[in-house]
Amino acid sequence: MIRRRVARSRGRHRDGLAAVPVPHYTWDHEARAEAAMLEITWPGWAVLYGTGSRLFHAIATWPTPEPLLLCDRTVEGLKAQMREAETTALLHRWALTSTSVGIGHC
Numbered sequence: 001m002i003r004r005r006v007a008r009s010r011g012r013h014r015d016g017l018a019a020v021p022v023p024h025y026t027w028d029h030e031a032r033a034e035a036a037m038l039e040i041t042w043p044g045w046a047v048l049y050g051t052g053s054r055l056f057h058a059i060a061t062w063p064t065p066e067p068l069l070l071c072d073r074t075v076e077g078l079k080a081q082m083r084e085a086e087t088t089a090l091l092h093r094w095a096l097t098s099t100s101v102g103i104g105h106c
Contacts, residue, residue: 027051034075045082058082064089 026032031049035056039047046059053071056078060068068085072078 028054031056038075038078042079042082044086047078060085062089 028049028051031054032051035047035049038056038058039045042058044060044062046061048057048059049055050057055071055073056075058070058078058081070078070081070085072081
């Protein structure tokens, strides 16, 4: 026979009493709103805010050779990284297209 210990009442829920509703709380709503606004203003990027990591994350949604994920503690820092990544991708794409055009005209 398995014996069960009598559960001691802990927390907000006790035998015979109604459960107390726990209020819903949105963590870091200002930072999450900034991330949402950044996603709207920067097409081609999915922007999130991690409430656990306290970091802003940007994921490129345009074709890249490998997944592109950027992280920063501030929106300004993330914008700078996104700008640099877009510039690098454009220069890389331009280098590939100019090389392929030049090969046929030798």
